[in-house]
Amino acid sequence: MAYNLLKGKKGIIFGALNENSIAWKVAEKAYEEGGRFILSNAPVALRMGNIQELANACETEVIAADATNVNDLENLFKHSMEKLDGKIDFILHSIGMSHNVRKGLPYDKLDYHNYMKTIDISSMSFHKVLQTARDLDAINEWGSVVALTYVAAQRTLYGYNDMADAKAMLESIARSFGYIYGRDKKIRVNTISQSPTPTTAGSGVRGFDSLLDFTERMSPLGNATASECADYCISLFSDLTKKVTMQNLFHDGGFSSMGMSYRAITQYNKSFEDCND
Amino acid sequence: MAYNLLKGKKGIIFGALNENSIAWKVAEKAYEEGGRFILSNAPVALRMGNIQELANACETEVIAADATNVNDLENLFKHSMEKLDGKIDFILHSIGMSHNVRKGLPYDKLDYHNYMKTIDISSMSFHKVLQTARDLDAINEWGSVVALTYVAAQRTLYGYNDMADAKAMLESIARSFGYIYGRDKKIRVNTISQSPTPTTAGSGVRGFDSLLDFTERMSPLGNATASECADYCISLFSDLTKKVTMQNLFHDGGFSSMGMSYRAITQYNKSFEDCND
Amino acid sequence: MAYNLLKGKKGIIFGALNENSIAWKVAEKAYEEGGRFILSNAPVALRMGNIQELANACETEVIAADATNVNDLENLFKHSMEKLDGKIDFILHSIGMSHNVRKGLPYDKLDYHNYMKTIDISSMSFHKVLQTARDLDAINEWGSVVALTYVAAQRTLYGYNDMADAKAMLESIARSFGYIYGRDKKIRVNTISQSPTPTTAGSGVRGFDSLLDFTERMSPLGNATASECADYCISLFSDLTKKVTMQNLFHDGGFSSMGMSYRAITQYNKSFEDCND
Amino acid sequence: MAYNLLKGKKGIIFGALNENSIAWKVAEKAYEEGGRFILSNAPVALRMGNIQELANACETEVIAADATNVNDLENLFKHSMEKLDGKIDFILHSIGMSHNVRKGLPYDKLDYHNYMKTIDISSMSFHKVLQTARDLDAINEWGSVVALTYVAAQRTLYGYNDMADAKAMLESIARSFGYIYGRDKKIRVNTISQSPTPTTAGSGVRGFDSLLDFTERMSPLGNATASECADYCISLFSDLTKKVTMQNLFHDGGFSSMGMSYRAITQYNKSFEDCND
Secondary structure, three states: OOOOOOOOOEEEEEOOOOOOOHHHHHHHHHHHOOOEEEEEEOHHHHHHOOHHHHHHHOOOOEEEOOOOOHHHHHHHHHHHHHHHOOOEEEEEEOOOOOHHHHOOOOOOOOOHHHHHHHHHHHHHHHHHHHHHHHHOOOEEEEEEEEEEEOHHHOOEEOOOOOHHHHHHHHHHHHHHHHHHHHHHHOOEEEEEEEOOOOOOOHHHOOOHHHHHHHHHHHOOOOOOOHHHHHHHHHHHHOHHHOOOOOOEEEEOOOHHHEEEOHHHHHHHHHOOOOOOO | OOOOOOOOOEEEEEOOOOOOOHHHHHHHHHHHOOOEEEEEEOHHHHHHOOHHHHHHHOOOOEEEOOOOOHHHHHHHHHHHHHHHOOOEEEEEEOOOOOHHHHOOOOHHHOOHHHHHHHHHHHHHHHHHHHHHHHHOOOEEEEEEEEEEEOHHHOOEEOOOOOHHHHHHHHHHHHHHHHHHHHHHHOOEEEEEEEOOOOOOOHHHOOOHHHHHHHHHHHOOOOOOOHHHHHHHHHHHHOHHHOOOOOOEEEEOOOHHHEEEOHHHHHHHHHOOOOOOO | OOOOOOOOOEEEEEOOOOOOOHHHHHHHHHHHOOOEEEEEEOHHHHHHOOHHHHHHHOOOOEEEOOOOOHHHHHHHHHHHHHHHOOOEEEEEEOOOOOHHHHOOOOHHHOOHHHHHHHHHHHHHHHHHHHHHHHHOOOEEEEEEEEEEEOHHHOOEEOOOOOHHHHHHHHHHHHHHHHHHHHHHHOOEEEEEEEOOOOOOOHHHOOOHHHHHHHHHHHOOOOOOOHHHHHHHHHHHHOHHHOOOOOOEEEEOOOHHHEEEOHHHHHHHHHOOOOOOO | OOOOOOOOOEEEEEOOOOOOOHHHHHHHHHHHOOOEEEEEEOHHHHHHOOHHHHHHHOOOOEEEOOOOOHHHHHHHHHHHHHHHOOOEEEEEEOOOOOHHHHOOOOOOOOOHHHHHHHHHHHHHHHHHHHHHHHHOOOEEEEEEEEEEEOHHHOOEEOOOOOHHHHHHHHHHHHHHHHHHHHHHHOOEEEEEEEOOOOOOOHHHOOOHHHHHHHHHHHOOOOOOOHHHHHHHHHHHHOHHHOOOOOOEEEEOOOHHHEEEOHHHHHHHHHOOOOOOO
16 A cells, blocks of 8 residues: 655665565565655675666666765765756665674674774765765755664674674764754654564574564564565655654564563473473 | 545544644644544643634544543543444544642652642553553554653753653553553554643743753754644554554654754853853 | 771661562661661561661661651651761662552553552652652762662563553652752762562562573673672762762663573573474 | 772773873772772873873883784783783773864764774774783683763764764673673673763864853763762772673763753853843
């Protein structure tokens, strides 16, 4: 069901890889809601996924950009404004990667070159997107920018590793730049802290399946899906949320406000059962 | 502009008094968005305002209920389900009052009878609304309940007095009941923490005008208006936010994430200027 | 080992019942650290425990006071200042009780009379202690007031029931009164959010043992004990923490900042093991 | 007045520059409290300040180390353990610097090379200290590590610039590493979020004097001084706080829990006075 919430709005969506990606779902919903947008991802990611399919379905195109590279971003914004025939109204940043996680280096054995890359890709890229947009005056007044994050920015989860620090920094960038962009251009900047989601990116984290089960039982509404996250993004891109800015918004079925649920503790208690009983 | 976001949805809106009320704006927007609902307020409030006008404009009616009285609430839910021909999908709780504030008793000279009344009216009434709805099984699955709150629940503001404690408790009730109602019925419960708003209720607080000016300058997007708050409520009642629950959501132009803005400190600095310069 | 941190300081300690009580441990440590103080508890609690033993060991006495009764509190402060020969420097508030919990009424079937009593005993009593002290000018400049709370004020735990709302309100009172008492008298007011602790009060909560096991495995340092909590209280009563006020301080071995630990998820995973493997 | 709280404890204190530095005060107090420690700072900082004076007063020595350089840190830990004849019990990290701030580049015109340096110096250095200590098994069980941070990590302050993001990341590192070091070695890691303090580092921030005045009036106990911060550090290094870990602890006279004080709003209101009145 569509509401025309993004009718007349123009956007850029970073990070769609395949049909499991949250960014992919956001693109589909944004299209349904009347938005027009450019898809972007890193050249290496474009080779792995099938984003062109998505572009076809959404009647748009893909512009490759390494989001850690300011020149690439400038090119992306300029071409996007040309193709879309005007400034941008909404942006989704769904970018994150840790070589330390990929290589199985635990948090007390980090490779510092990798750590810097984690920060550059997962946090600073967001600043680069915003600063480039600001330089080019590429976003309309009352535009809306959303980046995806995770509760590990507030609470340590075994295995999430240096991505926790990256997400904490990402959320800080949303506040810091949200102040400036809000004050000067009425543009809002927020992060959505999403349930663990079985995407290609998420599933790299150690012990991910157990965690999914635990958070499912802890969250009164269960884990939020990629598709539901896309709905939430649409609401934040729409004109219904014009005064929401500099916020980290949990979209997690209630997990972040839970200490212990009946369902999770009941399951936990089973771990003590004696098989000989 | 309307999107039909509440088409087919049925609601109850507590707390509309006059056209400055946030609840009043929520009713107007909910009507535009295709929702049908019952208006309710305390008998004493009904005598003060002109809510019948609003009821006419929204093609609905008013059912008086003292929200601290469980019998009144039972009656309200039963009649609402009859009139609306089905269970409820959305509820707005916009209720709060402190006799200590009204009588100018400062926080270190509270009258404890008044303090209890503040809690009963401003916090427990929310529990009573939820428990009554639960007893009567009056809310549909994936229904959405919103209560209005204020940042004083997290940070002390001169003059807000015992309402700060009431709002802290209100937000806790949203979490506590949100867990149960989410787990058992997929119903979400959230609070919106709104900018100071020049309503009849808000303007009772001491030094309110100065505060409004300060928060306007501190908030990168300026204070959020009652009408904008209504838009945000609509997004939370809609199907776009189904997995958001147990959250306190700041709708304040960024104020809650600000430490100091250029505009506010510049104004502040003027206070030190010497008139003889 | 003692440091003389409270040498010359005078206090009132509420809530010691028996040797498992946190307040009991605080009294023992405060005595070791050179503090002199009065013990107080409700008349009904005095009949249950063996607080007179503690009083003997600490060379002090017990003054009965129902902390919901302002007259009792006035009497307590007046007599304490007489016995201690001067104003008070530190206060511990360790008071909480829910008849709803005791009677097994779940959070969606609360008795509202009990709910009010929970709030009066567990939250408002703290305001009454502070307001009475303020009226009588009973606390010295740079005095320190601490109340005990629990993470349920931020995150819902199955079974903690209406005590969660009471603790949220308690923490708000610490901020609200902390502002006034700090501004006017340099007195600080804080709450300590303690690990679940096997005291007489704690053990009434449903599923308490499972919870203890879970939080033990989640917390990198394990659950904090009553004795360790007493050490922390001493640091907050001492002159080392003069500028800490209006804070909720977690003393929980790290639990509040954990999303998932290796030890807890490993135990959780055992719940899925098939006994026939 | 001293209590012998650090008797027998050995430490490393990073970041003392001159007698205004918080780290300088921490060294003085740690010495008074019976602690023995090594002072460390970057070679360039050593040339600017007079840290040798401090070393003399504390009967210790200075070991130069660039905290972004793992080799330097290894050398520092090894030599410290030699000189102190044993493993370390407490560490203070008081390190931060932004070339963007120094060069007056605003947050929407950041130089990305500088930004990386800000992160490396102000955030990653803390990880490097911890990881190096972990590799060398250089900290005793129940050791305590503290890093200094600022409320800008949670709320945007005009002029604090990219240091806000660095502090957010620093606090995340305290949690992430605190989990591992707590679980494996019972070592606690916390941050203290200190009032703005007129040190050499702090005074580089734009509009710092106005901010100091504002926070002084907002905080019920006034701004916390460097010396008071040192007292708080001692309490966190002592055995009184053994179960406090992964926390960000505000030491700010109450500022972080204030929305608006009477004193600040009264001053603010003066800015609107007409000189001709």
